[in-house]
Amino acid sequence: MYDKLDNPVYHSLNEFHQKFCLDFGDTKFYTSEVAVFGGSANVSKENEITEYAKICDDFLIFGAKPDLGDFKTELSRLVCDQYILEDKIELDFSEEILQLQEEHHEELFLFIQKFYPYYFKKRTPELGRYFGIFKDDKLVAVTGERMQMNDMTEISAVITDTDYLGKGYAKQLVAYVSGKIFEDHKTPFLHVAETNVGAKKLYEKLGFKLRGKINLWGIKK
Structure with a gap:
């Protein structure tokens, strides 16, 4: 019933907040002026992350651990209760x-x-x-x-x-x-x-x- 909450950013940008969406394939990000969040229906990939990184230096991805590939970054983790x-x-x-x-x-x-x-x-x-x-x-x-x-x-x-x-x-x-x-x-x-x-x-x-x-x-x- 609440499965969309596994990927709340992705589904918000796919639905009610579509006008704020930057779509880089499997990962959707908010326009950085309103929020610095992203989320994927599956796993965020290196190319999607690097595209958003051209716009925003410091951001969050909700859900599954992103696949950074060769992208060099400080990856931190915050665990939240939903x-x-x-x-x-x-x-x-x-x-x-x-x-x-x-x-x-x-x-x-x-x-x-x-x-x-x-x-x-x-x-x-x-x-x-x-x-x-x-x-x-x-x-x-x-x-x-x-x-x-x-x-x-x-x-x-x-x-x-x-x-x-x-x-x-x-x-x-x-x-x-x-x-x-x-x-x-x-x-x-x-x-x-x-x-x-x-x-x-x-x-x-x-x-x-x-x-x-x-x-x-x-x-x-």
Whole structure:
């Protein structure tokens, strides 16, 4: 039922995010201005990797270990747990949650850059909706949508300012965003580093189910 999640980048670019697709054969990559991810229906090959490397110096391939051939690079590996949510989260919301508009994008970019400077680009908000909580006229917590297929949407960028932790903002944002995804008649899913025990406990408490693990292979030219 969720087999496409074995290759979420590939299927997102083959479906809902097709307009962002750079197709190099068996491997599809996002336009580097929105995301530096690639994925293959099978195994990414040297020629496909080198073509994207002409555009982007530092990127990730989701799924199977790429076949680098003679391509010289530092290949790193991040193991993530992949979760799905099959039932709506029942939660009372105590905070005002706003959908971020174009006028918020610069503040959103700078906010996420403080915590995850690699994964978020200037045009990443084009991939989906982003929602935030503001306190003292500043953005203090966000959650959004990243990879999207026709029937599934990834929850991403679950970030709270360190000065505002412990107030339940992430819980409310994840519940709110997943609810929006269900309204679209899609299934929410997300990825979290297998070492991030605190985040995994939160997601499991909210009802997310562990589907399995997925590798993210880092490639640097």
